[in-house]
Every structure is written in C-alpha cells, then in structure tokens.
Amino acid sequence: MSNTEVQDDAINVDTEKGNFSYPEDYAYDAGVGLSEDTIRYISDVKKEDQWVREFRQRALEIFHKKDMPTNWATKDLENIHFDKIRYYLSKGQQPSRTWDEVPDDVKETFERLGIPEQERKFLAGVEAQFDSEAAYSHMKEELEKEGVIFVGSSEGLEKYPEIFRPYFGKVIPSTDNKFAALNSATFSGGSFIYVPKGVKLKQPLQAYFRINAENFGQFERTLIIADEDSEITYMEGCTAPKFETATLHSAVVELVALKNAKIQYITVQNWSSNVFNLVTKRGMADEGAEVKWIDCNIGSRLTMKYPGVVLKGRGARGEVLSIALANDGQHQDTGAKMIHLADDTTSNIISKSISIGEGRSTYRGQVHMPKHLKNCKNNTECDALLINTHSRTDTYPAITTRGQNNTVQHEASVSKVSAEQIFYMMQRGLSEGEAMSLAVNGFVHELLKAFPMEYSVELKRLIDMEMEGSVG
Amino acid sequence: MNALEIKNLNVSIEGQSILKDFSLTIPKGEVHALMGPNGTGKSTLAKVMAGHEDYQVESGTVTLDGENILGEEPDVIAHAGLFLAFQYPLEIPGVSIANFIRAARAARLPNGETINAVEYYKELYEKMDALKMDRKFTARSLNDGFSGGEKKRCEILQMSMLDPAYCVMDETDSGLDIDALKTVSEGVNLMRGPERGFLVITHYQRLLDYIVPDVVHVMFDGRIVHSGPAELAHELEAKGYDWVKESFATTA
Ligand SMILES: Nc1ncnc2c1ncn2[C@@H]1O[C@H](COP(=O)(O)OP(=O)(O)OP(=O)(O)O)[C@@H](O)[C@H]1O
Ligand SMILES: [Mg+2]
Numbered sequence: 001m002s003n004t005e006v007q008d009d010a011i012n013v014d015t016e017k018g019n020f021s022y023p024e025d026y027a028y029d030a031g032v033g034l035s036e037d038t039i040r041y042i043s044d045v046k047k048e049d050q051w052v053r054e055f056r057q058r059a060l061e062i063f064h065k066k067d068m069p070t071n072w073a074t075k076d077l078e079n080i081h082f083d084k085i086r087y088y089l090s091k092g093q094q095p096s097r098t099w100d101e102v103p104d105d106v107k108e109t110f111e112r113l114g115i116p117e118q119e120r121k122f123l124a125g126v127e128a129q130f131d132s133e134a135a136y137s138h139m140k141e142e143l144e145k146e147g148v149i150f151v152g153s154s155e156g157l158e159k160y161p162e163i164f165r166p167y168f169g170k171v172i173p174s175t176d177n178k179f180a181a182l183n184s185a186t187f188s189g190g191s192f193i194y195v196p197k198g199v200k201l202k203q204p205l206q207a208y209f210r211i212n213a214e215n216f217g218q219f220e221r222t223l224i225i226a227d228e229d230s231e232i233t234y235m236e237g238c239t240a241p242k243f244e245t246a247t248l249h250s251a252v253v254e255l256v257a258l259k260n261a262k263i264q265y266i267t268v269q270n271w272s273s274n275v276f277n278l279v280t281k282r283g284m285a286d287e288g289a290e291v292k293w294i295d296c297n298i299g300s301r302l303t304m305k306y307p308g309v310v311l312k313g314r315g316a317r318g319e320v321l322s323i324a325l326a327n328d329g330q331h332q333d334t335g336a337k338m339i340h341l342a343d344d345t346t347s348n349i350i351s352k353s354i355s356i357g358e359g360r361s362t363y364r365g366q367v368h369m370p371k372h373l374k375n376c377k378n379n380t381e382c383d384a385l386l387i388n389t390h391s392r393t394d395t396y397p398a399i400t401t402r403g404q405n406n407t408v409q410h411e412a413s414v415s416k417v418s419a420e421q422i423f424y425m426m427q428r429g430l431s432e433g434e435a436m437s438l439a440v441n442g443f444v445h446e447l448l449k450a451f452p453m454e455y456s457v458e459l460k461r462l463i464d465m466e467m468e469g470s471v472g
Numbered sequence: 473m474n475a476l477e478i479k480n481l482n483v484s485i486e487g488q489s490i491l492k493d494f495s496l497t498i499p500k501g502e503v504h505a506l507m508g509p510n511g512t513g514k515s516t517l518a519k520v521m522a523g524h525e526d527y528q529v530e531s532g533t534v535t536l537d538g539e540n541i542l543g544e545e546p547d548v549i550a551h552a553g554l555f556l557a558f559q560y561p562l563e564i565p566g567v568s569i570a571n572f573i574r575a576a577r578a579a580r581l582p583n584g585e586t587i588n589a590v591e592y593y594k595e596l597y598e599k600m601d602a603l604k605m606d607r608k609f610t611a612r613s614l615n616d617g618f619s620g621g622e623k624k625r626c627e628i629l630q631m632s633m634l635d636p637a638y639c640v641m642d643e644t645d646s647g648l649d650i651d652a653l654k655t656v657s658e659g660v661n662l663m664r665g666p667e668r669g670f671l672v673i674t675h676y677q678r679l680l681d682y683i684v685p686d687v688v689h690v691m692f693d694g695r696i697v698h699s700g701p702a703e704l705a706h707e708l709e710a711k712g713y714d715w716v717k718e719s720f721a722t723t724a
Contacts, residue, residue, distance in 0.1 A: 415565075418562075419525075420562055421562045421563075421564060423522075423523075423524055423525075423546055424558065424561070424562040424564070425564065425572075426523075426545065426546035426547045426550070427522050427523075427546050427547075427549075427550055427555075427556050427558075428550060428572070428573075428576040428579075428630065428634065429547055429550040429551055429576045429577075429579040429580055429634065430547060430575060430576060430579050431547050431579065432545075432547070434575065434579060438564070438567050438571075438572070438575060439564065439567070441566070441567070442564055442565050442566025442567035442613065443565065443566055444566070445566035445567070446566065
C-alpha cells in the first residue's frame with residue numbers, strides 16, 4: 001500500500017475529493033469491447049436465468065440498431081468508442097455486509113469519500129459500488145424486519161423475481177433510447193429496492209457509485225418500488241478519478257410509486273471531467289402518488305439526463321428540481337419530462353443552470369398533457385446563470401399539448417454575473433472564487449431550501465470547491 | 473507615513489485620459505471632501521484605488537500607510553484597509569446582507585478561525601439600529617430591489633461592520649432623504665477617529681454640514697485645482713463651479 005501513501009501526499013483530498021485511484025486487481029473482467037460474448041460473460045458470472053439472458057441479448061440488438069442521437073444532441077457523443085470500453089470488472093460479485101469484510105483498497109476508497117461516516121450519521125442503509133459490483137451493502141436491521149428489500153440488481157432478479165420482474169424494464173423499455181438499450185444489455189450493480197405497504201422510511205437509503213478503472217463503462221441499474229402508502233428517500237452519489245481517456249457511465253433508473261406512495265430520489269453527480277454521463281431516469285406515479293427527482297449535476301464531460309415522471313393515476317404528482325453547473329470543457333444537457341396521463345395530476349419543474357468559462361448548459365423540457373384530461377397543472381421555471389462571456393446556454397422548452405381545463409405555466413430567465421458584481425464583492429474582501437461562489441449560491445438559494453439539509457450542505461460545499469477551482 | 477497618499481496619478485480609459493497628475497494626501501484622523509463637476513473623474517479615482525481592472529494606470533503611486541496598493545487585486549486592497557462605498561451599489565440576488573457581510577468578515581480571518589455567530593448578530597443589529605435600518609433587512613438579498621436610499625444606508629452598514637482604515641465614500645448622500653442623511657452622517661461621525669481617514673465625494677454642501685471635513689478639494693478635469701477649509705463648500709454652493717473653471721483656466 002505504499003502506492004496509496006504516495007498518492008495521499010500528492011493529492012489534496014479536500015479540493016479534489018474523488019481524484020485518486022488504486023491499482024487494478026480484478027477477479028472478473030469481461031475484456032475490452034462489446035459483443036454477444038461480452039454479454040454472455042456477464043450473464044455467466046452472474047449465473048443468470050434464461051429470461052435475463054434473453055433480455056440482455058434483445059437489448060444488445062436494439063443498441064446496435066439505434067443511431068446515436070446526434071441529430072438533436074451534441075456531436076461529442078461520437079467520441080465514445082464502444083469497442084475500447086471495458087464492460088464488466090469486479091473483485092467478486094457478492095457485496096460484504098460489514099465494512100470490515102470489504103477489501104482494504106476499496107474500503108479506503110469509500111472512507112476517503114466519507115461514506116461510512118455518513119452512514120453512521122444519517123442513513124438507513126448504504127450500498128457502495130466499485131466499478132461493476134457493490135462492494136458493500138448494508139441496511140438497518142429494523143428495516144429488514146419490516147420487509148424492506150435493498151439489494152443489488154442481480155440479487156433482486158434472482159431472489160425476488162416475483163416482486164421485481166413485473167416492473168423491470170417496464171418504466172424504461174430497452175427501446176427508449178440507445179443508451180437505455182446499452183444499459184439493458186450490460187447492466188450490473190445498482191440498487192433494487194422494495195418498500196412494503198405503509199412502511200415509511202425516516203432516513204434515506206444511499207448508493208455510492210465509484211469508477212476506479214480506466215476505459216471502464218459503468219452500467220448500474222436501479223429499480224425502486226414503493227408499495228401503497230409507503231415512503232422512501234434515496235440518495236446517490238458518484239465520483240471517478242481523472243483519467244487521460246474518457247469513461248462512460250450509463251445508468252437506467254426506474255421508480256414505481258404505487259397508490260399514495262412517495263419516492264424522493266436525490267442525485268449528486270460529481271464525475272470527473274472526462275466521464276460521459278448518459279443516464280435515463282423515469283418514475284411512474286399511481287393514484288395519489290408522488291415522485292420527486294432532485295438532480296444535481298456538477299461534474300462529467302457531458303451529461304445527458306432528463307428525469308421524468310409518468311403521472312398515471314388520478315391526483316399523482318411529479319417534480320423535478322435540478323441544478324446543473326457547467327465549467328470549462330463541460331456540457332450539462334439536462335431537463336425534465338412530465339407525462340400526464342390522468343385527471344387532477346400536477347407537475348413542477350424547476351431547473352437552474354450555471355455556465356462558467358467555456359462551459360455549456362442546455363435545458364430540454366417536455367410536458368405532455370393530452371386534451372381530454374381535466375384539471376391538470378404544470379409549472380416550469382427554468383433559469384440560467386452565465387459567468388463570463390464565453391459560456392453558453394440553450395433552452396428547448398416544453399412541447400405542450402393541453403386542453404382548456406388544464407394549466408401550464410412556463411417561465412425562463414437568463415442572467416449574468418457581471419464583472420462589476422465581482423468587483424463589488426471583491427472590494428469587500430472576498431477572493432474572486434469566493435465572490436463567484438456567493439453569486440452562484442445566491443442563484444440556487446431558493447431552490448436549495450427545498451432540499452434535505454445534509455444534501456444542501458454537501459452541494460454548497462461542492463459549488464464552493466468548483467468555483468474556487470474555476471478562477472484562472 | 474500614516475496616510476492614504478496619491479501621487480501624480482495618471483489614468484486613462486479607452487485611450488481617453490481621465491486623471492491627470494492627480495495628487496492627494498489624506499492623513500489618518502482627517503476627513504477630506506472631494507467636489508467637482510460631473511465627469512471630472514471622482515468615481516474613476518475611487519475605483520482605480522480600489523483596484524478596478526478597466527482603467528489603465530499610466531504613472532503615479534497610491535499607498536496606504538506607505539504600502540503600495542496600485543495594481544493589486546481588489547480583495548488584497550480591501551484587506552489592506554481601503555473601503556469604497558459605491559456611488560451605484562451592485563445587486564447580488566439570493567445573497568442576504570447578513571451572509572454577505574459575514575463572508576466578507578470571514579475572508580479577513582486567519583485560516584482556521586471562525587466567526588462567533590451570536591456576537592456577530594449582536595453587533596450587526598446594533599449597527600443597523602444606529603442607522604435606523606429595519607432588522608428584517610438582514611434576510612433580504614443584498615441591494616436587490618432596494619430603494620436608492622436603502623442601498624446607500626447598506627453601504628455604510630458594511631463600512632462600519634468591516635472596520636476599514638480608509639473610507640472612500642462616493643456620493644453617499646445622493647438618494648438619501650433629509651432624515652436619512654442625518655442618520656447616515658451620524659453613523660459616519662461615530663467612525664471618525666485618529667485611526668481612520670475619509671475621502672468624502674459629494675456634490676452638495678449639505679452633507680458636509682453633518683460630516684464636517686478638515687479639508688475640501690475642488691476637482692476639475694482630472695486634477696485638484698483648489699483646496700481649502702470646510703467653508704469652501706459653502707462658497708461652491710453659492711457660486712457654482714464656473715469661478716473654479718475660470719480660475720483654473722488662468723492657472724493652466
Ligand atoms: N468604463 C468607462 N468607459 C468609458 N468612459 C468612462 C468609463 N468610466 C468613466 N468614463 C468616463 O470618465 C469620465 C470620468 O467619469 P467619472 O465617473 O469618474 O466622473 P465623476 O467625477 O465621478 O462624475 P459624477 O459626478 O457624474 O459622478 C467621464 O467622462 C466618463 O464618461
Ligand atoms: Mg461619480
């Protein structure tokens with residue numbers, strides 16, 4: 001472990017928290033490139049049932065058939081070389097139940113990221129994924145007794161097919177988009193969660209996704225089912241070291257909120273600046289149910305992510321609150337989708353994007369409200385903040401169909417942090433970084449109030465770090 | 473020397489020369505007033521001293537207690553002890569007054585030290601009371617939607633909370649109603665003392681009835697053309713700037 005010590009000295013853990021890696025040593029490695037053999041290898045390692053194998057193979061065909069969405073999205077997607085990526089790497093595919101059993105280097109990784117500490121402080125359970133598989137998975141005993149299931153995707157499909165199979169790939173079919181197909185073919189890790197009727201989790205469950213290996217693709221798969229009248233908050237975090245070559249992260253997250261259930265899904269995306277982060281997230285809300293996405297994208301080279309809610313039952317509610325920060329060399333292409341399919345459904349989208357330097361942010365929104373529905377409401381607010389003249393923001397707002405009995409509100413704004421504002425704040429003694437940080441925090445201030453406390457504190461810290469680092 | 477010293481300062485913007493061999497010394501403990509027609513370069517002087525990057529300094533020096541500040545970053549100059557109350561304070565949406573001043577104070581602390589929140593708020597409220605500012609203002613976004621007078625009051629609140637060695641006040645009186653002018657002046661007078669120097673830029677003698685200056689300077693076309701005691705302000709008020717222009721024309 002002398003290697004680790006050298007790295008400890010060389011790296012400022014506070015300001016570049018995720019930028020370190022450990023020597024690679026994997027028991028399972030699917031090699032480089034994507035073929036039917038790759039998929040078969042993953043299935044073999046996981047000893048999967050025939051139906052899962054077929055699901056993967058079908059998805060692989062769809063992936064090959066679908067074009068890259070470069071007709072509407074950025075050409076940067078062409079820089080992903082699918083034949084140079086490693087699709088499966090793991091040290092063993094059973095997660096440990098205690099931190100003591102986790103291999104030293106993996107354990108140290110998560111300790112440096114502060115995960116065990118957070119678990120002790122405010123979490124009901126944690127799953128920590130290292131490359132393809134969870135290295136650690138643990139949930140408080142009382143939740144297990146109440147019947148809550150919190151396992152990885154393979155374990156979920158193998159042990160609880162009657163619970164998970166009916167919804168698996170239903171909210172987001174493999175045909176949804178090219179990257180959803182890729183994930184469906186190669187998925188590994190992620191969380192499968194079932195919350196039984198009436199069970200309300202007081203503390204969040206958390207997953208942490210860590211990429212350690214270069215040229216690696218991480219394809220976790222998450223499915224959360226909240227049964228009637230239940231409540232759950234789930235948080236996900238992620239980091240990767242800064243490699244020379246690009247890394248791909250392509251997840252699929254499906255949420256199912258049954259009658260009167262509530263799901264809150266929180267993401268703090270802080271990938272290093274060479275990760276392509278192409279993620280499909282969608283929730284389904286039954287009668288009286290609520291799905292809320294809190295989505296913050298601070299890292300990555302390119303993020304494409306449009307969390308959505310299908311408002312399927314009467315009185316269902318959907319919400320997307322998002323913050324995107326695009327620094328030099330980054331493109332945050334984010335947004336939200338609200339599909340109203342029943343009367344009395346409401347949706348709310350608040351999106352705040354910040355572009356710094358050469359950074360670019362794009363908002364894409366879609367609100368679908370068929371004419372025959374009654375008493376549906378959508379509110380969309382979409383604000384962009386530009387820091388200096390090179391940065392860029394684009395808004396492609398809601399494509400809306402609506403009848404007379406429905407209301408849709410859309411507000412958008414673009415503002416700038418001027419050199420004069422920075423001068424004013426610096427005159428009071430703040431450094432340039434602190435001044436920009438204050439301006440950005442001011443811009444997201446109202447929205448942060450709607451976030452859980454631990455999360456807004458973490459986010460504020462990340463923004464401060466990012467702004468300090470952006471001063472040239 | 474314990475003074476703010478400006479010597480032979482030449483400054484231009486976009487090729488146009490604004491400050492021409494400008495010199496002025498303000499010893500600690502004194503209040504100097506600077507008056508002069510619109511466009512003469514008063515705000516330029518204030519901003520150049522504060523480190524604004526838009527202006528080209530061609531020659532000259534500016535020192536605080538003998539230490540050069542010209543060419544330093546604005547925050548470095550602020551830490552060195554210069555405070556500028558802006559003629560047009562900027563709005564910072566989403567950042568409350570309380571948090572802003574707190575951040576500005578924290579930026580002055582040595583590494584590792586933190587602000588005692590209880591003491592901080594106690595002091596903040598005292599100073600707000602003295603300036604007759606409603607305590608509710610602490611939660612409002614800095615200058616966002618403030619009236620002209622509220623902005624000016626807020627500048628003086630920041631000035632008194634940050635305890636600078638040299639205060640440059642650029643037309644703090646404009647926008648203040650008669651009562652506010654009195655309150656704000658009282659706030660400034662409380663800060664007067666042997667350890668602090670003031671440069672008060674104004675167009676109106678009325679402010680100088682409350683903040684009585686030690687010296688009044690008349691600025692014209694980028695330099696000081698006339699200096700005198702507090703009474704000079706009355707003379708200017710009565711006669712306008714024409715006589716200065718005339719006398720300046722003869723000396724030029
Ligand atoms: N950023 C700038 N770009 C171009 N010209 C400028 C700029 N800033 C100042 N000037 C010019 O410099 C001159 C001096 O302006 P300054 O604001 O210093 O005057 P002032 O004495 O403060 O006037 P007032 O009494 O109206 O506040 C003016 O002619 C002004 O137009
Ligand atoms: Mg001026």
